[in-house]
Amino acid sequence: MSAEVLRVEKLDAGYGKFHVLFGVDLVVRQGEIVVLLGPNGAGKSTLLNAVVGMADVFGGRVVLSGRDITGKPPHEVMKMGVAYVMQSPNNFGTPNVFGELTVYENLLAASIGLPRDEVSRRIEEVYSLFPKLRELRDRKAKFLSGGERQMLAISLGLMKKPTLLMLDEPTAGLAPKLVGEFFHAIKEIRDKLGISILLVEQNARKALEIGDRAYVLVTGRIKYSGAAKELDEEKLASLFLGG
């Protein structure tokens, strides 16, 4: 069995006095796509927030490639190899791209600190993942469509070649035709770049098709963990309804 990239253990977390997660256990292994599903407000984003120190941890721990990172601030966790593409818009009012910069400038900004030849290599990598971005390289991010912006947001997360990529509803609000393209790209990120992925999705059926394992979170508690293939629509519906 491959090494664990992320281990969340008995995690209790929330915001201030507001408790959202209760005893959550979750693991992402090297090379896996792990899908996290659950009804609105279940705490999926909070779980990702807690991993990167953007939610308060009341108990339990978060371990990244064997190192305890519980409660570490976002910049430290990201430096240790986690990329987090937040939902947009999100509760923190944080945009996931730099609106005033062009696509190319965004990519450069996300690669500060990398050697120049590596920057070019990474930019080529994301252009081959999302060819549209090459065409749009000189457009300011604030003028991109929702789908184009989302391609850029994911690309920014990839610039430093993370060990773990956490995607929060990357296909939300996208045209159905584009949704398939995104799922294909997500699979490519794992297959070609070897990056492990924790994916929060509302589009359960498509996510389960590319996922290896899945978790279902309902009102802050894990109600299912197992093979993605074994989670059929009937089982999922019953879990969402509290069955």
Ligand SMILES: Nc1ncnc2c1ncn2[C@@H]1O[C@H](COP(=O)(O)OP(=O)(O)OP(=O)(O)O)[C@@H](O)[C@H]1O
């Ligand atoms: N920054 C925050 N401060 C305070 N409460 C928050 C914050 N973010 C989320 N919450 C609350 O935490 C609970 C869980 O929200 P969260 O966004 O984690 O759920 P979710 O499963 O990701 O939902 P959705 O599928 O609708 O995005 C909700 O009651 C929400 O109102």
